[in-house]
Amino acid sequence: MNKRYFLTIITFMGKSNKIKVAIQFILLVGFVVALSLISTTGWRDKPEKIPRPQSLLYQNDMTLTEFAQKNSLPNPVLKNIFHFETKQDLQKKLSDFNLSHEEISLRINKELALYAENESKNWIKILIKFSLWIVFLLVVFNLLRKARINPKVRKILYLVAIILFGIIMGSDPNPMVPVKDTITLLGVKGVIFPPRIIALTIFLIMAFIANKFICSWGCHLGTFQDLIFRFNRNPKDTKNIIKQYKLPFIVSNSIRTGFFVIFILIAFLWAYDIIEIIDPFKVFKPAKLGIVGGVFIGGVFIASLFIYRPWCHLFCPFGLVGWFVEKVAVFKINVNYETCKACETCARVCPSTAMDAILKQEKVIPDCFACGSCIDICPTDSIKFQAGKRNVPPVDKFRDKKVGKNKGKGV
Numbered sequence: 001m002n003k004r005y006f007l008t009i010i011t012f013m014g015k016s017n018k019i020k021v022a023i024q025f026i027l028l029v030g031f032v033v034a035l036s037l038i039s040t041t042g043w044r045d046k047p048e049k050i051p052r053p054q055s056l057l058y059q060n061d062m063t064l065t066e067f068a069q070k071n072s073l074p075n076p077v078l079k080n081i082f083h084f085e086t087k088q089d090l091q092k093k094l095s096d097f098n099l100s101h102e103e104i105s106l107r108i109n110k111e112l113a114l115y116a117e118n119e120s121k122n123w124i125k126i127l128i129k130f131s132l133w134i135v136f137l138l139v140v141f142n143l144l145r146k147a148r149i150n151p152k153v154r155k156i157l158y159l160v161a162i163i164l165f166g167i168i169m170g171s172d173p174n175p176m177v178p179v180k181d182t183i184t185l186l187g188v189k190g191v192i193f194p195p196r197i198i199a200l201t202i203f204l205i206m207a208f209i210a211n212k213f214i215c216s217w218g219c220h221l222g223t224f225q226d227l228i229f230r231f232n233r234n235p236k237d238t239k240n241i242i243k244q245y246k247l248p249f250i251v252s253n254s255i256r257t258g259f260f261v262i263f264i265l266i267a268f269l270w271a272y273d274i275i276e277i278i279d280p281f282k283v284f285k286p287a288k289l290g291i292v293g294g295v296f297i298g299g300v301f302i303a304s305l306f307i308y309r310p311w312c313h314l315f316c317p318f319g320l321v322g323w324f325v326e327k328v329a330v331f332k333i334n335v336n337y338e339t340c341k342a343c344e345t346c347a348r349v350c351p352s353t354a355m356d357a358i359l360k361q362e363k364v365i366p367d368c369f370a371c372g373s374c375i376d377i378c379p380t381d382s383i384k385f386q387a388g389k390r391n392v393p394p395v396d397k398f399r400d401k402k403v404g405k406n407k408g409k410g411v
Contacts, residue, residue, distance in 0.1 A: 017241045021305065024231045029283075029301060032224065035167045036284045056105055060095040067094060077111045113189040121195070129169045130202065133218050136161065140217045141210055141331075144385045149372035151230070151237035157217065158227040166220030171284040175203050175219050179317040180263075180275050187267030207322045211329040211385075215312060215322055216369040221281050222312055226371065228304040229351060237373060238349050244306050246353050249366035252313040256320050263317065280311050308351040313367065323367050330387050333358055333368055333375075337393050340382040344398075346374035358390065360398050 057070040068078045068090075081104065082097055084090065094104070140157060143149050149157070165174075178200035186192055206214040215222050232241050266274050278296040282289050289297070303310040312319045326332075335358065347356035354368040375383045 021232050021241055025228060025301075025305060028228065028231070032162065032167060032283060033286050035163075037286055039167050040170060040285045040287060056101070056108065058094070058101050058104070060093065062094050064090045064092055064094070071108075073108065073112075074115060077108070077115050080111045080114075081107045110189055110191045113185060113191055114193060117185070117193045118195075125169065126173055129165065129173060130199075132164060132169070133206075133214070136164065137206065137210070137213050137218055141213065144370065144372050144375070145331075147372075147375050147381070147384075150376050151233075151235065154237070154371065154373075155227060155230055158223040158230070161217060161223040162220050162227065165218060166224065166284040171220075171281045173199055174221065174281050175214050175318045175322070176221075176275075176281065176316055178203065179321055180273070180279075183264055183317075184267050184273040184276075187264075188271040188273075203318065204321070204325055207325040208328065209330050211332040211368060211370045212322045212326045213370060215319065215367075216371065219312075220284060222309060222369070224283070225301070225304040225309045225311060226351075226369070228301055229308055232305045238377065242305065244308075244351075246351075247307060247313060249353055249357070249364060253320075253323070253366070255314045256316070259315050260317055260320050275315075275317075309369065312369075313352070319367065326368065327365075331385060332390065333370065334384055334386050334388070334390050335359060335393070336382045336384070337391055337397060339380045340378075340393075340397075341380055342397055343379065345377055345379065346383055349373045349377045359393070361390070361393060 058067070062070070064078060064082060064084065067073070068075070078084075082089075084092070099107075140149075143153070143157075178196045182192060182196045182200065185196075203214050206218070217223065229244070230237060232244060233239065234241065263274055266272050277290065278293050280297045280300050282293055283297055283301075300311050307313075333355070344356075344359065347359050350356065350373055351371065352366055352369075354366045355374045357363050357365040358368065370385060372385070375385065
């Protein structure tokens, strides 16, 4: 009877924990969507739409003023096309500029695209967001360096990142946008918007200095997925509640690379942004979500309960670019093999296959999001987040352990 009684209790507790995971998941998603609706209404951001080619009203004897009025062209666009210097130049005729109708049409389309990009941006908000990113990431960097990120602190930091950079500051900018929109604008209009290149450079510098830190702790979508994943873990963050899976890196990175190639081809061949309709960052501006996008994003978040950061590993363009930069990052997870006792607890606790690869260095190292789980769990404090090249494990450090496990087994 006692045995049956305890089994009943254990079964009940297991079901109770699973119900708790489901409730936390629903509450978090509902919380983010509801507050994002309120926040986006407050900011009143302009829609970012690339203008379509216009059918120009064009006659050689038109003055620049007449041409601008007939085609509703803003003065900055007109000036960039014809490069006039004084107001008197506005009375010049189109025929005075030795430009064909096709050349003028092409220039207008490109300049309108850049003008629309510029006018759609809230530059003060963008500056504030980048400043907050730097401050927040410096705080997290300091905590990680001092090994002060435990499961509770990690969840709090993720929640702060979601609220601050997603709900309050909005969907854009985010690490993915500079890559996605630069490729799209280049494919559709044949132009590059310089501020996007500046933003991409800043994000890559962050990834270079501290192991993909902008993805790890600053990306509101990445931290959202990560927090969902942690809901499905025990309080010590050492074991799943509902079974979780570690995707082989060769599978996840092959899918991500293939998706990136398809995205580029479609952008240049058909002038279409395939990410726009499924953009998961739109969870922070839910009014812009369509049915397809809503279903896809819902699938990403549900998958986050079972797979670590599915969007980052399987689809994100910046995730792929950042992975290459991560290879040469200044600060990264490193192991002191003199004190490491090869228990591999860090690899088991790691939400992906990254720590196993870092620990043994026998294969390509996947994306490491510097979550600090390995640092927190190590019984000998042998894992640090530090600058410099990673230490190489002794040849027989883990080989002897494998031999011991396999001893006595048949071939």
